[in-house]
Amino acid sequence: MKSRQQSMVCLALTLCINAFSAYAQQVDITAQQGPYYVGRPTTLQVTAQGFAEDPQPTCQPGQSSAVSLELVGVSPQVSVFTQVDFSGRQTVQKQITYKFTYQATARRTGSHIIPAFTVKQDKKVAKTRSVELRFEEIEIDPNMRVALTLPKWPVYPGQRVPITVEWWHGGTADEIQASFEHLVIYSSFFDQFSFIDDPPKRGDQALSLSTQKGRIRIKAEVSKRVLDGREYLVVSGTRKLVVTEEGTYDLPPITASTKIVTKWRRTFFGREPLGYKMLRAVGEPQTLLVRQIPVDDAPPSFAGAVGHGFSIETKTDRSVIQIGDPITLIVTIRGHGNLDQAGLPSVSTPTTNEKNRFDPQHFRLSSEDAAGVVSQDGTSKQFSLTLRVMNESVSQIPPIAYSWFEPQQQRFEVVHSDPIAIQVLPTQMVGAQDVIHADPLDKPAFQPTNPPIRAIASHQNPNPLITTGADLSIETNTILLLHNESDRYGGKTTLFILYTTSIGLIFLAWLWRRHTDMDPQLVIRRKIFRQQLACIHRAKHLPNQSAATEIADALRLMAGHITGEQRVELDQVVAACDVVAYRPTIDKHEHIDPDLYHRAINIAQHMVATT
Structure with a gap:
């Protein structure tokens, strides 16, 4: 107890x-x-x-x-x-x-x-x-320079502005390689604004930039330049700045920091670093001036386009119509600028000092706003409108005016589409007098036997489709009537082959139609996801730091296509990889943490399976 x-x-x-x-x-x-x-x-x-x-x-x-x-x-x-x-x-x-x-x-x-x-x-x-x-404080490296190049002229909201990041080094080839391997370029400018980046492809030179969300890699070019009689190796990359709000922005200097080995020790496998020294370079402070677009001076055909080199093109689905028939008017805008935000002005709005060409007495336009679709290469945007011509005297679709704001010239530009020739036919009205009635027929006299076919054919019948009294029993050969028609031309075997082939062709046509109707963006996205999944698989056999960098870069390329809990998990894995990649001391022969690797693989496989 x-x-x-x-x-x-x-x-x-x-x-x-x-x-x-x-x-x-x-x-x-x-x-x-x-x-x-x-x-x-x-x-x-x-x-x-x-x-x-x-x-x-x-x-x-x-x-x-x-x-x-x-x-x-x-x-x-x-x-x-x-x-x-x-x-x-x-x-x-x-x-x-x-x-x-x-x-x-x-x-x-x-x-x-x-x-x-x-x-x-x-x-x-x-x-x-x-x-x-x-x-x-990090010591200044006399061999290293860093620069951020912004436009010298004012920029405007909606504009896509190219900015350049340059890293210079005037040391030996070994010093350049060692500095570039541990290079960290940072500016608060990267976190304050949004950018459109061109990610490097396999084999391209890349420049790594540090942001609050982690490292990003942009496509870069390598060249040699001479400054003050000294030759430098220059790695430069370009980003597109997306300007959204007006104001004056004072930006602190861009910085570049790296570390060089100061002490080595010999091991069985050769030399490995034992001590490091930090070095840095500091650029010049910058000022970005964003002005407001003078919308009070904008022409009526302005719909938010900012950039240069815009053009407008129109076409219709047909050129011969009747009064009141709907026409599909396709308007294509091309140019270099914010096509994703640019709209289509009302085609019935008159331009400055110009009479309204789309007269409501002659044309009837759809009241809904046209939704534009940007092309895959981002150089054009297409709108679709429904138009009805209400007057027979109309001989053409009038030109459409399109305006945009030119930032460098600081003025509005206007361009017009070409007119489209059409032919309008009058509408055909059908009245009661146009309806054809069948004439009454006299009933034929009763005949005890069926008349021969020749007699029926010779009968003067005003309507040849009337078959009253006709003898439809044409064939009298019993053997021929009892013959099985399915035995002709190979019989049931031939019929089976024909039906099977027809069904197969219909199925192949359905597969081809499904392939052609597939969204090109979805096809490209699937290809990118599969490539990044293969990169994560290969990273398993790389050293710990290199594998973490490869996994983080692959997941960042996939991150823009998901939201919700899956995006949170992806950001967590990327952050964990950055911690490993930035860790100062690490065993080069150690592989990536299996738990971190499997988390990255599961995220990538789920994105491939659900896309």
Whole structure:
């Protein structure tokens, strides 16, 4: 009896300890291995345990005037384990660990205290300890230069502006290779605006840029230039800036930082780096002036197009019509600018000092706004309108005016389409007098026997389709009438082949129609997803840092096509890969973490399967 009571007490204590460990909230913070430098992002990770799986807790960083903090990813991990108490009873527990990854960027040198982070979930609140990090100034590299080239003239909302990022190095080939391998180019300009980038293809030179959302790679060109009598190797890449709001933007200098090896050690496999030295280059501060489009001076045919080289072309589905028949008028706009945002002005709106050419007495237009479709190469946009001609005197579809704003010339330009010749026929009206009535026929006299066919044929019948009294029993040969027609031309075998072939041709025609009707964008997207999935598969056999970089680049190319929970999971995997890729010290012979690799593979396979 006493031993039984002791067992019950032990069981109760075990349950209490397990319950306390399951519901106690524990948070901690770790920083990547130093040293830490001003202007270079430092990875911080907040680990939280003891929180429920749903809803996801939030993490709020403390305020610091010397260090900026940016959340780059949240990664929940679920662990299930089993415990056995003294009585042999099994208890299954689930432990959820949340990892919040931040990037800390110091604005000045010195020791800075990063205040505690607060993790909340409903009424559960837990705080981390504060962290003190010492940030050092990075030495200026006399061999390295960096530049951000913006337009010297004002830009306007809706404009697509090319900007250039250049990295210069005047050292030896080995110094250039070592610096480029660890190069980090950053500007707050990359996070403040939106861009359209041309991703590099296999075999293209790429330039890596650092943003708050992670690294991006843009297509680049390599050239040699001479400055002040010294030859430099220049790697330059171009991005398209999407201007949205007016204002004057003062941009801090762009920076480029890298690290070079200062100490080596010999191993069985050769040499490996033992010490690094950070170097940097600083560009010039920039000012971007965004002016408002003078819409008060815009012509009536302006519909938001900004750029240069626009043209308009019209065509119809037919040229000979009757009054009131609907015509499909296809309007194609071509040019270099914001075609995705450009609309079609009302074709019935008169241009300045010009009479309305689409007279309502002659034309009737659909009241719905035409929805345009941008072409695959992004150089044209097509609109479809329904038009009815209401007057026989109309001989052509009038020209349509189209206006756009030219940023460099700072004025509006107007272009007109060519007229389209048509022929309008009068509408044919059918009256009651045009209806043909059948004439009454005299009933034929009764005849006891069927008359011969010759007699019927010679009968003067005003309507040749009347067969009253005709003898339709033409064939009297019994053997011929009893013959099975299906035995002709090969019989049932031939019929089976013909039917099977016809069904097969119909099926092939359906497959071809389905292939031709498929959206070209969907075909390209599927091809890109399969290519990136193959890249992730190949990354499994690469070293840890290279594999993490390949996986992160592949997932970023796929990220623009998904939303919701799948996008959250993808961002978490990319953030985890960036942490691995930026880790200062790493074993080059170590492969990627299997759990991280399988998470990336599952996301990519799901996107391929659902596209």
